[in-house]
Amino acid sequence: MELEKNVSLQHLHTFHSPVSTRYFLKVASLEELYAALERYQDLCKKEPDLPLLILGGGSNVVFSGDYRGLTIALGLKGIAVEHTTEEQVLLRVQAGEVWQDLVEYTLRHNWGGLENLSLIPGNVGTSPMQNIGAYGVEIKDVFERCTVLDLRTREIKTLTNSQCEFGYRESIFKRKAKGQYIILEVFFCLTRRNHPLKISYGAIASELEAMGVVTPTIQQVAQAVVRIRKSKLPDPNILGNAGSFFKNPTVESQVFSALAQQFPTIPSYPQPQGVKIPAGWLIEQCGWKGRRIGNVACHHLQALVLVNATGEATGEEIYAFSQEIINSVESKFGITLEREVNIITS
Ligand SMILES: Cc1cc2nc3c(=O)[nH]c(=O)nc-3n(C[C@H](O)[C@H](O)[C@H](O)COP(=O)(O)OP(=O)(O)OC[C@H]3O[C@@H](n4cnc5c(N)ncnc54)[C@H](O)[C@@H]3O)c2cc1C
Known part of the structure; x- marks a missing residue:
């Protein structure tokens, strides 16, 4: 893990504005994250009030100008099954996993709950920040808990669904705990069978009809969502x-x-x-x-x-x-x- 200086962020956020960050670190493990925070403290000794930014997929940020602080790109990876019952599976997912990769992983295993949230850009660790939502589903519907690092005390804590105070594009992370926590991993409770589909929202039902689907599976719902999103939203890689x-x-x-x-x-x-x-x-x-x-x-x-x-x-x-x-x-x-x-x- 090497501290880089004056790094361009143009391709690390989806608006692709020509901005750079004064310092940049990419971390791939919790140990590296702790080391990065030590590094940050050292920098702060020379440059008090140096700001710190945790960057995920960069799909929900606008930089007002060059960033004069340290940007940490969180690359923690891993998806594991924490617990299963006949009906449900509890997944433990690291913050640096790409959201769409997780959605596809759950669809391959036929685990239900994330299909309506297909094709949302960004990382898993950011998903609780604004309680991402689309087509009648929000992550609060499947979110069980998350593990966070408290930047004030350096302690690892667990926050339950109710402690995250989710609302419409809102959570404790955007309000009273803004800047206080780094979200390290998220636990999702998904269905293993009898998936309760939500297809009445937006154009999902008509898209399924156009696909010739009468009794949809979660994979087909995801496919319908992807088709609708691709027809309506500009691809950030192009625009x-x-x-x-x-x-x-x-x-x-x-x-x-x-x-x-x-x-x-x-x-x-x-x-x-x-x-x-x-x-x-x-x-x-x-x-x-x-x-x-x-x-x-x-x-x-x-x-x-x-x-x-x-x-x-x-x-x-x-x-x-x-x-x-x-x-x-x-x-x-x-x-x-x-x-x-x-x-x-x-
Ligand atoms: C084409 C397009 C379509 C979209 N559609 C939707 C949609 O349907 N529904 C929806 O809800 N959103 C949507 N979004 C917004 C965006 O995808 C989500 O908000 C996503 O969760 C952002 O994730 P990210 O990793 O890119 O966050 P970033 O942009 O990297 O970060 C966003 C904020 O979270 C902070 N942050 C990042 N990671 C962490 C962490 N691990 N711990 C603490 N703080 C952190 C950052 O400092 C920043 O303040 C869309 C965006 C695009 C470009």
């Missing part, structure tokens, strides 16, 4: 992006009623605490879909996705573009959009 840039806002019922009077076609999804409105619709109504300013654009098929249109977009440009969108949605609908993507500001 830099970080998936949905904004969260779908939830407003109080009275606020929604007033909006519905003014904008009768506004789509809505009732929630226990209010009404969720698709951010993509709001953005589209403000005329942003397909619009480009300089190097950044709002995708022509999916208004929620901002793209690095020329390959040269800087994080600053992407941030400024997203702020313009927030301002227009606010002035037209009185709703303040929240960014889903993590802005790395050092």
